[in-house]
Structure formats: structure tokens, C-alpha cells
Amino acid sequence: MLTIDTFDQQLDTNTVQKGRRYFTRKAVLYLEQADDTGWNAEVEGSEVYTVEIQLQGRTLLDAFCDCPVEESFCKHTVSVLFALREKLNQPKPKTKRASKKLTLDDLLQQITVEELRRFVADYAATDKTFASKVQLYFADKDDRIDVGKQYTELVRKAIRAHSSRGFVEYRKTGKLAREIRTFLVTGHQFLAQKNYRDALTVSRVVIVELVNLLERCDDSAGYLSGTISDAIHLLTQLASSEETAQPLREQLFDFLSVELKKSNYFEYADFGARLLDTAFQVTLRMSEPDRFLALIDQLIPLHRDNYQDYTQHLLRTTQIRFLKAIGRTDEVRRLTQESLDIVEVRQEVVAEAVEAGQFAQARALVQEGIRLAEQKKHPGTIRRWQEQLLAIAYRENDIPTIRHWTKAFAFEPGQAVSLPYYRQWKQTFSAREWADEYNALIRSITQTAAQHTSQRKAVWFYEPDTLFHQLAPLYVEEKQWAALLNLVQEQPSLERLQQAHPHLAARFPTEMLALYLPVLEKLGEKAADRSEYRRLAQLIALLKSDIPESIPVMNALIKLLKDKNPRRLAFLEELNAVQ
Numbered sequence: 001m002l003t004i005d006t007f008d009q010q011l012d013t014n015t016v017q018k019g020r021r022y023f024t025r026k027a028v029l030y031l032e033q034a035d036d037t038g039w040n041a042e043v044e045g046s047e048v049y050t051v052e053i054q055l056q057g058r059t060l061l062d063a064f065c066d067c068p069v070e071e072s073f074c075k076h077t078v079s080v081l082f083a084l085r086e087k088l089n090q091p092k093p094k095t096k097r098a099s100k101k102l103t104l105d106d107l108l109q110q111i112t113v114e115e116l117r118r119f120v121a122d123y124a125a126t127d128k129t130f131a132s133k134v135q136l137y138f139a140d141k142d143d144r145i146d147v148g149k150q151y152t153e154l155v156r157k158a159i160r161a162h163s164s165r166g167f168v169e170y171r172k173t174g175k176l177a178r179e180i181r182t183f184l185v186t187g188h189q190f191l192a193q194k195n196y197r198d199a200l201t202v203s204r205v206v207i208v209e210l211v212n213l214l215e216r217c218d219d220s221a222g223y224l225s226g227t228i229s230d231a232i233h234l235l236t237q238l239a240s241s242e243e244t245a246q247p248l249r250e251q252l253f254d255f256l257s258v259e260l261k262k263s264n265y266f267e268y269a270d271f272g273a274r275l276l277d278t279a280f281q282v283t284l285r286m287s288e289p290d291r292f293l294a295l296i297d298q299l300i301p302l303h304r305d306n307y308q309d310y311t312q313h314l315l316r317t318t319q320i321r322f323l324k325a326i327g328r329t330d331e332v333r334r335l336t337q338e339s340l341d342i343v344e345v346r347q348e349v350v351a352e353a354v355e356a357g358q359f360a361q362a363r364a365l366v367q368e369g370i371r372l373a374e375q376k377k378h379p380g381t382i383r384r385w386q387e388q389l390l391a392i393a394y395r396e397n398d399i400p401t402i403r404h405w406t407k408a409f410a411f412e413p414g415q416a417v418s419l420p421y422y423r424q425w426k427q428t429f430s431a432r433e434w435a436d437e438y439n440a441l442i443r444s445i446t447q448t449a450a451q452h453t454s455q456r457k458a459v460w461f462y463e464p465d466t467l468f469h470q471l472a473p474l475y476v477e478e479k480q481w482a483a484l485l486n487l488v489q490e491q492p493s494l495e496r497l498q499q500a501h502p503h504l505a506a507r508f509p510t511e512m513l514a515l516y517l518p519v520l521e522k523l524g525e526k527a528a529d530r531s532e533y534r535r536l537a538q539l540i541a542l543l544k545s546d547i548p549e550s551i552p553v554m555n556a557l558i559k560l561l562k563d564k565n566p567r568r569l570a571f572l573e574e575l576n577a578v579q
Contacts, residue, residue, distance in 0.1 A: 147197075
């Protein structure tokens with residue numbers, strides 16, 4: 001738990017030091033309590049940044065700074081925490097009971113209704129934002145108040161206030177998003193009060209204005225996208241509510257019908273998919289399914305070129321899902337057969353065939369799926385279909401096919417050995433069969449590596465290392481410790497020794513020590529900075545711990561290194577620590 005008393009002990013030391021320097025040189029220009037838990041501040045850095053702190057008692061709930069650093073607790077935030085701690089620790093001045101502070105409630109009790117009306121009218125005449133907020137607050141009093149127009153003006157004014165030459169910069173998006181979120185808070189209040197009309201209006205305005213803004217801002221931090229997601233969530237709640245009136249559902253569907261025809265909703269995040277699902281939900285409750293199906297028919301040709309078929313597949317799979325929801329099974333079958341080029345649709349058909357025990361049909365569907373994926377050069381899809389063939393083979397207890405795919409997956413070219421698939425492959429053999437199969441495998445791997453070595457031209461990798469990485473996991477899995485030792489002895493590099501150490505240090509201490517010693521001596525000769533000194537010292541300590549017989553040899557090595565490097569104090573410190 002982060003508190004105002006201990007934050008400097010809990011946060012990153014470097015950030016705390018920088019924040020303390022900012023605080024010491026009076027970079028915190030302004031600090032004031034906004035409400036019961038909130039504090040606002042301004043800090044002067046390369047420019048003036050705004051900081052907000054949420055504090056419950058003395059516990060820190062949240063922090064925000066609009067500087068480019070994408071962290072809650074940057075140096076500007078930390079400087080404000082120091083200032084806030086100083087402020088909170090100051091003794092509160094004693095006040096006389098007679099001089100009670102005047103509150104707004106006290107003042108409102110003293111003025112007349114006519115005076116308040118005159119003030120509101122005068123202030124609204126000079127501040128259009130205040131006038132809009134008054135009208136929105138009392139929107140239910142007069143149907144002539146255009147809530148949509150008022151919210152649109154407020155949102156656009158907020159965008160203009162945070163824009164520079166029509167563009168919202170990265171560091172401004174957080175402030176803008178927080179300002180827009182206040183409107184969404186009101187929208188959720190409308191929803192809780194069952195004022196569905198105005199809740200729809202708020203969400204609709206925020207979605208349209210912010211999606212249009214995305215091309216004119218740097219939303220790398222995702223603040224505005226997150227706000228759009230919140231607005232879509234509010235819209236989805238309206239669509240899913242059983243209490244939403246039919247005319248309002250139709251308004252919502254009409255809005256979605258217009259917006260979903262715009263390509264930008266499918267170009268950012270998952271906005272298009274979520275709005276499409278909202279249209280799906282509201283149409284089910286409207287009991288007018290043909291309107292949604294007609295919309296899908298209109299959208300398919302409009303979004304034909306978007307993102308390499310993603311939007312097309314989304315629309316077509318949503319169409320099938322909707323037909324299933326309304327029980328039109330004949331149309332589902334027809335569209336499913338027409339949409340087998342979509343991986344998700346084909347997967348469902350394969351799953352149905354497998355469940356029905358129609359394995360030949362399932363295999364044929366998968367093979368065709370592999371052919372289509374190969375045409376599109378989608379290796380990930382090919383692999384998923386191959387895994388499906390393995391799953392079908394298990395259902396049929398087709399041992400030859402199980403062996404084929406488990407071995408293929410265990411030893412994929414250019415990849416580390418997959419031990420889970422290796423074990424599955426091994427399980428298909430009896431103990432006697434496996435002995436022969438395993439020996440044949442080791443011979444095959446060794447011969448292949450030898451062929452590559454004889455044919456090798458200058459390449460970036462070293463062939464014996466490739467052989468080690470192929471065989472070592474198998475020797476460990478099969479507990480062939482002597483074979484593993486022989487493999488390490490072929491080229492006793494530090495990497496090989498460290499990989500084999502957990503398995504061989506206790507079983508072959510003398511042999512491992514003999515392999516380690518020249519490697520450590522060479523490291524000692526090349527070590528040139530503190531990190532390299534420490535790495536060598538840690539290796540010495542590891543050997544002394546895991547191979548007790550190495551202690552006198554390691555101590556002699558330490559003495560040798562100290563004698564050779566009497567003026568390298570950092571080296572001596574690291575060696576003394578493990579002597």
C-alpha cells in the first residue's frame with residue numbers, strides 16, 4: 001500500500017531523487033485541494049505540467065501527470081507528493097469559534113430566488129458553457145432544449161481547448177479524455193435514472209465526435225480510445241436493456257446504421273465490431289430481424305477492402321450468428337456452406353462433424369482448409385489445422401497419424417524441441433519399440449548435423465551448438481547423463497556448462513570441474529568492468545556450493561586472479577566476497 005508517509009521508500013529510487021530535486025527548487029508552482037480526495041497541482045519542468053493526486057486519508061489511490069512519461073509516478077508527481085506531505089504535516093491553525101467560515105450553503109440561504117435567477121441569467125450571458133450546463137441540468141423541464149446540440153457544443157469546445165492548429169498532441173489527450181468522461185458520468189447517471197433518451201444522446205455524441213477526432217490527434221496512450229470504449233459500453237447497456245422503449249431502440253438502430261457505414265469505425269481498435277454487436281442486440285429486442293439482415297447486406301460491399309478480409313469475415317460470421325439466434329436454420333446451413341473460406345466458420349463445421357463421428361468428412365474439411373491457408377500464406381492457420389488433424393487422429397485412435405504429427409510438432413525446423421509433443425509421440429510406442437525408435441532418432445539428428453557441417457558455407461551460427469540444442473533436451477528427458485556429459489565435452493562453452501550444470505554437477509563433479517576451470521580462467525582474463533567481475537564471482541560461488549570438491553581449486557583461482565589484478569579494486573571486492 002502506497003502512502004503519503006512512505007512513498008519515497010516504496011517508489012523507484014531514481015525517480016524519487018529527481019522528484020525531491022524538483023520539490024527542493026520550488027518547481028511545484030501550485031497545490032490545492034479539489035475535493036475530499038482530490039488534489040490538483042502544477043509543476044514546472046521543461047514546461048508546466050498538470051498533476052492530479054487521489055488521496056484517501058494518507059493512502060495514495062491514484063496519480064496522473066500530463067507529461068510525456070507514461071507512468072503514474074513520474075518525477076513531477078513525486079515532487080507534488082513531497083509538497084503534499086509537507087502541507088499535510090503542517091499544524092492546523094487554531095480558529096476562533098465565533099469566526100465560522102462562510103459556506104456556499106450559508107450564502108444560498110441568505111439570497112432570494114429572484115436574486116439567484118438574476119445571477120444565473122447574467123452569468124449565462126457571459127459564459128456560454130455555463131449556459132449550456134444550466135440547460136442540460138434542467139433539460140427535462142422543457143422539450144425545446146436540444147440536448148444533443150448542447151452536448152455536441154460542449155464536446156467540441158473541449159476538443160478546441162486542447163487542440164493546437166486543429167491537432168490534439170499526445171500530452172493533451174489525457175486531459176481531454178478526463179473532461180469528456182465527465183459527460184459520460186452524466187450519461188451513466190441518466191441510465192440509472194431511467195432517462196434513456198438523454199443517455200443515448202450523450203453516448204452518441206461522444207462516440208461520433210471522438211472517432212472523428214482520432215485522425216487529428218496522437219492517442220498513443222489510448223486515453224481517447226478508452227473513452228470511446230466507455231461510450232460504446234453505455235450504448236450497449238441501452239441496447240440490452242429490456243426497459244428501453246421501442247421508439248428509442250429504433251433511434252439507436254438508425255444511429256448505428258448510419259455510423260457503421262463509415263470505414264473509420266473499423267480502422268481503430270474494435271469499435272466497428274462492438275457497434276455491430278450493439279446493433280445485433282437492439283434488433284433482437286425490436287423483433288424486426290430483417291432490418292439487421294438488410295443492414296449487413298448493405299455493409300458487406302461497403303467494407304470489402306478493409307484489413308485483408310477481417311471486416312468481411314466479421315460481417316459474414318455475425319450474419320450467421322444472428323440467423324442462428326432467430327432460428328432460421330435453413331439459411332444458417334446455406335450461408336455456412338457459402339462461408340467455408342472463413343476459418344472460424346470452417347472450424348465450427350469441422351467440430352460438428354467430429355462430434356457426429358464423421359471423421360472422414362472432418363479430415364476432408366481440414367485438408368481443404370490447409371490448402372486455402374497455403375494459398376494465402378498463413379502459417380499460423382496451417383498449424384492450427386494440422387493440430388486439428390492430430391485431434392481427429394486421437395478420436396479415431398489412428399496411431400500412425402498420431403505418430404506423424406506429434407513427431408512433426410516435437411521437431412519443427414528452427415525451433416527448440418517441444419517436450420510435450422515429444423512425450424505424446426513416445427507414448428505411442430511400447431518400451432521395446434521405443435528403444436529402437438529413440439536410437440534411430442539420435443542417429444538421424446547426428447547424421448543430419450554432420451551433413452550440414454560438411455556442406456556448410458559461412459553462416460552466422462555454429463553447427464555443434466545446433467546439435468547440442470537438439471540433443472541436450474532429449475538426453476535430459478531420457479536421463480542419459482553420460483551422453484549429456486559427452487555432448488558438453490565436445491565443446492565446453494560456458495553456455496553449455498550452465499545448461500548442463502543442474503543435471504551433471506552432482507553426478508560428475510570431477511569432470512565438470514575440469515571443464516569449468518579453463519572457462520573461468522579465460523573469463524578472468526577478459527573481465528573488464530564490475531558486472532563482469534560479479535558474474536565471474538557468482539560462478540565461482542556456484543561451483544563452491546554445488547561441487548564441494550571444487551573449493552580448494554576455486555580458492556586457488558581466486559588467489560591467482562587477485563595476484564594478477566592488484567589494482568582493480570572492484571575486482572578484488574567481488575572476489576573477496578566469495579573467498
